[in-house]
Amino acid sequence: MDFEFFIQQLINGxxxxxxYALIALGYTMVYGIIQLINxxxxxxxxxxxxxxxxxxxxxASQGLHPYACLAIALVLAMGYxxxxxxxxxxxxxxPLRNASRLAALLSALGMSIFLQNGLMLTxxxxxxxxxxxxxxxxxxxxxxxxxxxxxxxxxxxxxLLVGLNVLVFKTRIGRAMRATAQDKVMSALVGIxxxxxxAVTFAIGAGLAAAAGIMVGLYYGSVSYTMGFVPGIKAFAAxxxxxxxxxxxxxIGGLIIGMVEIFAAGYISGEYKDVFxxxxxxxxxxxxxxxIMGENVDDTRV
Amino acid sequence: xDDKTPILELKNVVxxxxxxxxxxxxxxxxxxxxxxxxxxxxxxxxxTTLMTICNIVKAVSGDILYxxxxxxxxxxxxxxxxxxxxxxxxxxxxxRLTVLENLDMGAFFRTDATGVKEDVERVFDLFPKLRExxxxxxxxxxxxxxxxxxxxxxxMSRPKVLLLDEPSMGLAPLLVKQIFDIVKEINSQGxxxxxxxxxxxxxxxxxxxxxxxxxxxxxxxxxxxxxxxNPDIRKAYLGE
Amino acid sequence: xxxxxxxxxxxxxxxxxxxxxxxxxxxxGITPDGLExxxxxxxxxxxxxxxxxxxxxxxxQQAGRLEAAERPLKAVGGxxxxxxxxxxxxxxxxxxxxxxxxxxxxxxxxAHDVAIQVLVYVCLGLGLNIVIGLAGLLDLGYIAFYGVGxxxxxxxxxxxxxxxxxxxxxxxxxxxxxGCIIGYPTLRMRxxxxxxxxxxxxxxxxxxxxxxxxxxxxxxxxLSIPRPEIFGYSFxxxxxxxxxxxxxxxxxxxxxxxxxxxxxxxAWEAIREDxxxxxxxxxxxxxxxxxxxxxxxxxxxxxxxxxAARMKFVGPESFTFLESAMVLAMVILGGMGSIPGVILGVLxxxxxxxxxxxxxxxxxxxxGGVMTLMMLVRPAGxxxxxxxxxxxxxxx
Numbered sequence: 026m027d028f029e030f031f032i033q034q035l036i037n038g039x040x041x042x043x044x045y046a047l048i049a050l051g052y053t054m055v056y057g058i059i060q061l062i063n064x065x066x067x068x069x070x071x072x073x074x075x076x077x078x079x080x081x082x083x084x085a086s087q088g089l090h091p092y093a094c095l096a097i098a099l100v101l102a103m104g105y106x107x108x109x110x111x112x113x114x115x116x117x118x119x120p121l122r123n124a125s126r127l128a129a130l131l132s133a134l135g136m137s138i139f140l141q142n143g144l145m146l147t148x149x150x151x152x153x154x155x156x157x158x159x160x161x162x163x164x165x166x167x168x169x170x171x172x173x174x175x176x177x178x179x180x181x182x183x184x185l186l187v188g189l190n191v192l193v194f195k196t197r198i199g200r201a202m203r204a205t206a207q208d209k210v211m212s213a214l215v216g217i218x219x220x221x222x223x224a225v226t227f228a229i230g231a232g233l234a235a236a237a238g239i240m241v242g243l244y245y246g247s248v249s250y251t252m253g254f255v256p257g258i259k260a261f262a263a264x265x266x267x268x269x270x271x272x273x274x275x276x277i278g279g280l281i282i283g284m285v286e287i288f289a290a291g292y293i294s295g296e297y298k299d300v301f302x303x304x305x306x307x308x309x310x311x312x313x314x315x316x317i318m319g320e321n322v323d324d325t326r327v
Numbered sequence: 328x329d330d331k332t333p334i335l336e337l338k339n340v341v342x343x344x345x346x347x348x349x350x351x352x353x354x355x356x357x358x359x360x361x362x363x364x365x366x367x368x369x370x371x372x373x374x375t376t377l378m379t380i381c382n383i384v385k386a387v388s389g390d391i392l393y394x395x396x397x398x399x400x401x402x403x404x405x406x407x408x409x410x411x412x413x414x415x416x417x418x419x420x421x422x423r424l425t426v427l428e429n430l431d432m433g434a435f436f437r438t439d440a441t442g443v444k445e446d447v448e449r450v451f452d453l454f455p456k457l458r459e460x461x462x463x464x465x466x467x468x469x470x471x472x473x474x475x476x477x478x479x480x481x482x483m484s485r486p487k488v489l490l491l492d493e494p495s496m497g498l499a500p501l502l503v504k505q506i507f508d509i510v511k512e513i514n515s516q517g518x519x520x521x522x523x524x525x526x527x528x529x530x531x532x533x534x535x536x537x538x539x540x541x542x543x544x545x546x547x548x549x550x551x552x553x554x555x556x557n558p559d560i561r562k563a564y565l566g567e
Numbered sequence: 568x569x570x571x572x573x574x575x576x577x578x579x580x581x582x583x584x585x586x587x588x589x590x591x592x593x594x595x596g597i598t599p600d601g602l603e604x605x606x607x608x609x610x611x612x613x614x615x616x617x618x619x620x621x622x623x624x625x626x627x628q629q630a631g632r633l634e635a636a637e638r639p640l641k642a643v644g645g646x647x648x649x650x651x652x653x654x655x656x657x658x659x660x661x662x663x664x665x666x667x668x669x670x671x672x673x674x675x676x677x678a679h680d681v682a683i684q685v686l687v688y689v690c691l692g693l694g695l696n697i698v699i700g701l702a703g704l705l706d707l708g709y710i711a712f713y714g715v716g717x718x719x720x721x722x723x724x725x726x727x728x729x730x731x732x733x734x735x736x737x738x739x740x741x742x743x744x745x746g747c748i749i750g751y752p753t754l755r756m757r758x759x760x761x762x763x764x765x766x767x768x769x770x771x772x773x774x775x776x777x778x779x780x781x782x783x784x785x786x787x788x789x790l791s792i793p794r795p796e797i798f799g800y801s802f803x804x805x806x807x808x809x810x811x812x813x814x815x816x817x818x819x820x821x822x823x824x825x826x827x828x829x830x831x832x833x834a835w836e837a838i839r840e841d842x843x844x845x846x847x848x849x850x851x852x853x854x855x856x857x858x859x860x861x862x863x864x865x866x867x868x869x870x871x872x873x874x875a876a877r878m879k880f881v882g883p884e885s886f887t888f889l890e891s892a893m894v895l896a897m898v899i900l901g902g903m904g905s906i907p908g909v910i911l912g913v914l915x916x917x918x919x920x921x922x923x924x925x926x927x928x929x930x931x932x933x934x935g936g937v938m939t940l941m942m943l944v945r946p947a948g949x950x951x952x953x954x955x956x957x958x959x960x961x962x963x
């Protein structure tokens with residue numbers, strides 16, 4: 026019984042942790058390249074969740090097979106959020122590239138509030154329900170149950186993470202991203218257009234966040250316009266935990282934060298589950314500010 | 328020689344960091360195939376000159392001509408593709424990219440994969456040390472190796488003009504000599520070199536012509552040999 | 568401006584609008600009942616027209632055609648400024664003070680309510696101004712101190728029957744303690760980490776308020792908190808409450824002003840400008856930063872105690888992150904480090920939305936947009952402080 030409960034929590038933790046990892050990647054990549062906490066990132070995640078439900082509902086009404094609906098919605102929502110992120114970057118961050126960090130941070134905060142309310146105005150204040158029939162059913166072993174949806178989420182998360190790793194570490198554009206993060210002036214001198222690379226980074230991060238948004242929508246059955254805030258901070262905590270700017274670190278950090286949350290909810294207290302992520306964040310920053318995997322930010326003085 | 332158009336020319340270029348003027352009207356000419364040295368004390372504007380050519384520091388006024396065309400507003404990231412490449416002061420290799428990846432970044436704008444591969448082999452022949460280290464992260468190399476990597480990376484773009492900023496900085500004398508030999512070797516393969524140096528002696532020995540900068544102005548220009556023989560220069564920059 | 572440049576601007580504007588349309592339509596136009604365009608085009612139309620008007624205005628202004636209209640405006644502005652500078656400060660202050668005192672006699676209940684809100688936010692804004700404007704520490708969880716102050720008064724008065732006036736300093740004290748507790752582990756962190764950690768702390772406080780049923784009655788909040796009393800006179804009416812907060816606000820303004828020009832204030836500014844240099848000159852940066860947190864929290868504690876007494880109710884929903892962002896926006900909008908700036912910022916963000924009540928729904932949208940816009944066009948605020956350089960951590 027106890028062991029089965031543990032295993033069940035472990036499975037749930039991996040599911041949730043994967044989602045946090047996907048969001049955390051956006052934070053960590055953007056921070057790595059322009060040293061900005063992109064407060065609006067949580068809103069990309071929420072927008073992705075909404076776009077998912079909008080597209081799935083529409084495509085389902087056109088009579089498509091549920092899996093086809095889901096696949097198309099996923100791709101389109103990721104694209105949508107990529108465009109959204111590029112617009113936000115162009116409008117609110119790019120003109121501030123040489124301004125003070127505080128100005129950029131507040132601009133990001135403003136964008137976050139703007140987008141959140143934009144979502145509210147276009148989608149309404151009430152939660153929007155996801156069609157659950159798509160991924161109902163699952164496996165059961167005794168008291169342990171794994172839904173198809175969880176399998177889908179874990180599989181998709183894993184493939185996105187692998188895909189991102191290949192992109193960043195094996196392709197030229199990934200090398201250029203790392204080069205730009207390490208030295209913007211020098212990367213310009215070898216012919217890398219840093220503005221373009223930054224836009225691509227935002228787009229990739231937001232695309233991953235959008236996928237996470239859809240998964241959260243499927244997992245919890247609904248989305249709301251405020252859904253970006255708390256997971257956003259937790260994902261940031263994950264990014265910091267892993268060492269900001271460090272892509273592998275963000276993945277591990279996301280898993281840890283997800284696990285901690287699920288186990289804290291299961292064994293300690295459900296009401297205070299959100300507190301644990303913050304406590305980890307504060308603890309990490311206090312005792313090991315560079316995260317468990319080490320930072321990828323050169324100017325430690327920031 | 329002076330009847331040819333220079334491959335790179337600065338006409339009365341002024342640039343500034345914020346309100347502080349760094350270059351107060353620099354004019355210089357670089358002809359195809361030569362090595363030109365720019366010498367001067369700390370803060371004379373040598374590095375700023377190179378950074379202004381590459382549009383990292385914006386020129387406030389004046390003209391920068393490359394192959395006779397004005398390149399003042401051209402983005403820094405476009406210049407390598409035009410054949411103008413800089414190895415900046417302090418080398419600035421990408422510390423968490425491997426040597427091979429660093430070299431690949433040098434050829435970022437090139438799409439000919441086989442050509443790039445050939446060039447990697449060529450720079451490895453020029454800098455055999457790098458071949459041994461090809462899978463290592465750039466940040467783990469020694470100072471001299473980093474300098475070699477920085478130059479190798481610049482060569483990957485097949486430059487017409489190579490701007491070298493302080494290649495001897497912080498290196499042991501033996502290594503410095505080696506670096507200068509390679510500079511001459513690169514030049515003999517047809518690459519025009521602009522060499523910014525504090526080590527005026529070595530720089531002028533390697534160069535055909537030289538410019539002396541002082542507080543943002545060109546105070547002297549001449550054949551390198553004549554500058555070397557000039558008693559004022561010997562006193563001010565060669566420590567005699 | 569050359570034709571080419573203006574062409575580029577128009578092209579950018581066009582691309583931007585098109586991009587906006589692409590982003591807008593899926594949100595509004597895709598429904599399970601089919602695709603729909605009317606709504607999208609309506610919204611897009613408004614935005615496009617607004618954008619075109621702004622662009623035209625900008626072009627005309629760039630071309631210098633507006634000078635005829637600008638000159639008299641500038642002259643009037645200059646005259647006002649000259650008059651302001653000539654009048655002795657005490658006269659201006661006296662007039663403002665007199666107006667503030669007779670304000671409730673001239674206005675109605677609703678106006679009192681707005682004025683009370685303004686003054687509460689003035690206290691909050693000035694308190695945050697110490698932390699962010701003077702000491703240069705970005706605090707995104709500031710509202711937690713406001714909450715601590717409010718709950719302190721609520722609990723003290725209900726459980727121990729203590730009077731408002733006694734609870735006021737106690738609330739401030741507890742808020743200051745909270746400030747130290749939050750400040751201690753965070754102050755060694757660098758700028759933007761500090762921001763996210765304070766945000767986290769603010770959330771922790773809210774979650775605790777929301778879940779500690781035995782103490783705070785959870786999401787239901789605490790009801791029937793008594794109003795202040797003095798010598799048997801109870802501050803029941805709104806206008807009397809107005810005078811209470813006016814008093815608190817004046818105390819806050821004077822203390823912040825005095826702090827600003829004290830040794831401590833200068834030390835804070837030194838820390839803001841260059842922490843390393845300040846430390847090398849013998850400024851105890853850690854203690855002073857902690858003090859900045861505590862002082863900032865103190866004023867939030869005052870404001871919080873008043874808030875509890877004014878509403879006769881406290882609940883965790885009054886202390887969300889959005890409130891922190893709101894106070895922060897007031898400080899930024901007005902001008903960090905500048906007292907009149909912060910007051911102006913409060914007026915702009917509390918009073919103006921009240922005027923446009925019908926547009927309530929769009930309030931936060933505009934608020935977010937304005938925050939970004941301010942950073943783009945006037946990052947120093949409406950009324951910038953005179954002595955602000957770049958923060959030390961921005962030096963490269």
